[in-house]
Amino acid sequence: MCSAAMGGEHSHVVDVRSRSMMCTCRPCYLLFTNADAALAYRSVPDRYLRCDAVAISPGQWDDLAIPVGIAFFFTHSSRQQVVAFYPGPAGATESELPLKAWEDIVEANPVLLAAEQDVEAILLRRRGDDITCYLVPIDACYELVGRLRQQWRGFDGGQQAKRELEAFFESVEARAQPA
Ligand SMILES: [Zn+2]
Incomplete structure (x- = not known):
């Protein structure tokens, strides 16, 4: 700057x-x-929160129409709406978010409203039926996107991208405080 x-x-x-x-x-x-x-x-603030109390069912996840197991959500102030992105070979891809599905999740889990608009995101990771939730700085999401994009091979990203993903979530886990 x-x-x-x-x-x-x-x-x-x-x-x-x-x-x-x-x-x-x-x-x-x-x-x-x-x-x-x-x-x-x-x-961009530097707080990381692990939102263990957030309960999102596999059915609710499916309703969000996110095609992969990772997505981040933030309030875009100039568009006055919540937007959803997921990582992929081309970088961060915006997902058309069914707002009703998101609002239902937020209503049941008001801690999700704690993310500061534009600069903090809700990061969700789905493994099987298990969905974990973090509140993270928005730059962490773009760091993840960049790391995956650099390592992405083939259809599903390949082994190196999977290792990057694990390393990223280990560092988030290490920094995160309970919400
Ligand atoms: Zn300066």
Whole structure:
């Protein structure tokens, strides 16, 4: 964002209109942390929550019409709606979200409303009938998308993509606090 040199670990801000993300130094990051102000950029928070109490049935998952076992959801402020994306060989793909299905899930699990619009996401992972839920910074979702895209081979991503996926969720698990 400014001309300061940055190390490997740094923060991000989201341009709320274009949805692009920018790397920031700490002083720039702190300019955009006020969630109540009408700002063109929003700093991406660094909290990770594991939402163990969230109950989503396999049937509810199917109603979300997500074609793969991973998806993230966030409130897109300039569109005034919740949007859903999933990772794939072409990067993040937006899924046409059946809003009623999502609203039913949120009504039963109000902790999902805790995600800050534009900058935090609800990350869901389905394995068999087991669906786990995290609240994560939006940049973590794009990190996952980027890691999978780089390693994706063939129809289902291949072994290397699966290893990236496991490594990503291990790091999320290690950082996550109980919601
Ligand atoms: Zn800066």
